[in-house]
Amino acid sequence: MPLDDRYQLAFKLYPYARSTDQDAAAPVRHPVVVLGGGPIGVATALDLGLQGIPVVLLDDHEGVGQGSRAICFAKRTLEIAHRYGCAQPMLDKGVVWNLGKVFHDDRQVYEFNLLPEEGHRFPAFINLQQPYFERFLVERVREAQTAGAPIDLRGKNRVDAVEVQDDHVILDITTPDGPYQITADWLIGCDGASSPLRKMMGLDFEGRVFEDNFLIADITMKADFPTERWFWFEPHFKSGDSALLHKQPDGVWRIDFQLGWDIDRKEELKEENIRRRLDAMLGPDVEYELVWTSIYTFQCRRMKKFRHGRVIFAGDAAHQVSPFGARGANSGIQDVDNLGWKLGLVLNEKAPESLLDTYDLERRYGADENILNSSRSTDFITPKSKISHVFRNAVLDLAEHHAFARPLVNSGRLSVPCVYDGLPLNTDDALADGPARTRPGAPCPDAPLRQGYLLDHLGGDFVLLGVGVDVPDTLEVEGLTVRCLSVPAEGEIKDRYLGDAPAAVYLIRPDQHVAARWPAYDEAMVRAALRRAIGKD
Template sequence: MKDTHENTGLLYPYAKVAAQDQAPVRHPVVIVGGGPVGLACALDLGLRGTPVLLLDEAEGVGVGSRAICFAKRTLDIADRLGCGQAMVDKGVVWNVGRVFHGEGEIYQFNLAPEGGHRNPAFINLQQYYFETFLVERIHAAQAEGAPIEIRGGNRVASISQSDHVALEVETPDGTYGIEADWLVACDGARSPLRDMLGMSFEGRVFEDNFLIADVKMTADFPTERWFWFEPPFKGAGHSALLHKQPDDIWRIDFQLGWDIDRARELEPANVRRRVDAMLGEGVEYELEWTSIYTFQCRRMERFRKGRVLFAGDSAHQVSPFGARGANSGVQDAENLAWKLDAVLRGAPESLLETYEEERIAAADENILNSTRATDFLTPKSEISTIFRNAVLDLAGKYAFARPLVNSGRLSVPCVYDGLSLTGEDALDGPAATRPGSACVDAPVGDGFLLGRLPQGFCLLALNCSAATDLCETVELEAAPGSRLAERYLGRAAQAVYLIRPDHHIVGRWPAFDADKINAALTRAKGG
């Protein structure tokens, strides 16, 4: 079986550095783990001017497709970091999903967002490409002077902390020490750092296993998401999924059940038996990568211990259906990066408590959605199966039942309703741009709104002036009937929005009010 990683190369091969022969050097931020979350966090911090060191046990991007479905919000973040367009250009854009029950199609849906967005609703892109584009952007940023360093082949062996974090790091040339003001643990679901710190990882493990098979083939299947409940092909179990990726790679998921022999199921002959039954006789393909995963929905009780902060799979884990893992992890990184940067520049450390508050709320929302999807996909009782199948039968005939079908509700950004940094909503404006929500894109001139927003806090003033030295101001005209007016004004004639560095909305008002905006800004900065 060919390894899809074989042509990606070692993007940051091990190289001995002078620090290995010196007393431990103190770094403002050390990140452990070179997956999408760690790379995005390092790039974000470095572009803000905060020195960051990333340690990765590997020497390049991961093996196998793993995460493949990246949502618009993640692509918007990647745009801000300078690598979103490369991801969209390489990825497979899809909008249509089809849901089957047995041999028959129940219904289809279309996720295409309304017009006026730079990015599509979703792309399919192998995780190793996503990581590669981040690493390439880091290399470009380094050349431009961004203070980012990656050390491959560096494994953290031990950790301790007092008024800083101390690490012992193993390399091919021996062990050396590193110190950090702050450490970000992005070392995955099996997080060694979490274990070293004695942190719990609690939640629910579902009694089911799924086989992933990435196959390379030239097929005339449309670029759509196909999902089967009780598929008609032999050996697929109770559900199956088919998705296209770049390079003529197709992702196939088969539900295997709980009591399985994992090694036996991963034997190429047994994988091929299932794939052959799905694709039919005579279809030529190559097995690129296979894996088995168990549905798990769980998180750490706290995402912070002292000066160590956890992000991505090291902090929370959800089932793959719904594309909530990598997408929510990248949003963790964005939430944390601007707050760490602010604290290192003098903001109160209490600002980091809001990282926990907001991203635990997001994790709980994802876990709830993922648990509901898993319960629908894998009913565990006779009555649950009867209910599920009744919903599927109704959905084939009546539109009202289709929202009840849950083959993995797809990832959407969390809205921080009512949380600490969310400010006043004095505008009777659209719900999609209420305080706590992520900014919605819209056409502006020959570009898009998100591309006009600066790196730090800013005021967005629509059809009015907001002359102030509190933060940067973007003043735009929003013509009646325009996408910008629809999404940010609604029935209002003008508005002022206060927007965070991660493009979440702090508050909004019908006109500029220096006192109210200053109070909201002070609060949003941790004051």
């Protein structure tokens, strides 16, 4: 099979360059090989590379494909990107929005304000075209490489076969200069929803297919719509069964139309037909240019297991959701956040290999929560029976006048990170009066601290946080250095980490999730909780 591009590039970010591996007499062995140079693959390479772990990334293209695709990036994603050192350009380029309006036919049913809580570095969401998100990640990789991070991005390197052994994987790679082989101790599959790796390994990918088609039209226009998310159920302009209008950077607007199941895809993608729908929506006087159009269908499904021995799957390759709620790319970045530190500890022989089974467990838990939420949104937006349509429209009719019906209106439940409740790395909550939002398993909420923010001080390593109580300056446990931080019990940190408790000690994982918390410092308990959090108990 020739190595032709399957799609056009928005940005050429990792052009093909011959590797010395291609001239080696025997296949060169690497600790980690990442398959796929999309946002999840590049973030994985960045996470590991910043830890000093050599990582090779393979992609069959030389950069980012065209099309805005994932456009809503959640606060948690920005917090993770901040830990990697590339959130600022995303924030600078992105569009911040808070207000959403929901319409039924020609009436506004209600509006919601995301009302971001004060005292966080990042907003609840930014809108940003996916190619920019990927470019900022790769630019950070280049910067890290200059500073010595052992990351090797190889474009036009297509993996055609894998041979999975107990303690390594052999990869057959095709390049413009012909084939070569390498060996990986660990292979991370980030090769997207149609994952060739998953297929090569003959693995399952089961779930629900939703019988509907959505047309995306990205347009630029001079019209003066506000920076808000507008969603129509059964819009009066009849351009689809639902419609969505959302703003992106560069004066681009994302418009989605729900087309139904039995459509002629080729016909619908003709410019005159797309313009007919847009004209009906925008009115005759609005001038616009088409930037990108696409028709998509979707599934909600996941692999039964994300870890298969030395092969680990992340992002869309492992799980897929409908787009309502922006739970695709955002959950993939949370996969990376979860996997990075665990794989780092295993490779540095600080934790048993079984720690990686908790990646599987925790991220399947996250995937199930995302699939549940996005399936429910899809069922509301595209009712699949007459009675569900009747209930849906009853909710919309009532929501206009009665507050009780508004929480039932579901045009997407926006992505928030999951709490790993009841999973084995957590130590039982010992802070009786502590806030629920910071219970073991929860991602740490941000809060102002000194001239910056609390999250600036968390992550990367284990951190022992004393709130209103002093903890030692440093602590060595199981060969790991625990960073220690004592902060006063005041302001947002007090609200979010103490509640009614007078003081608290938190053990926080390298991915900024709470591992354990106590009302006072007890070294033996901290040691036990840390052993548990790295899978040694």
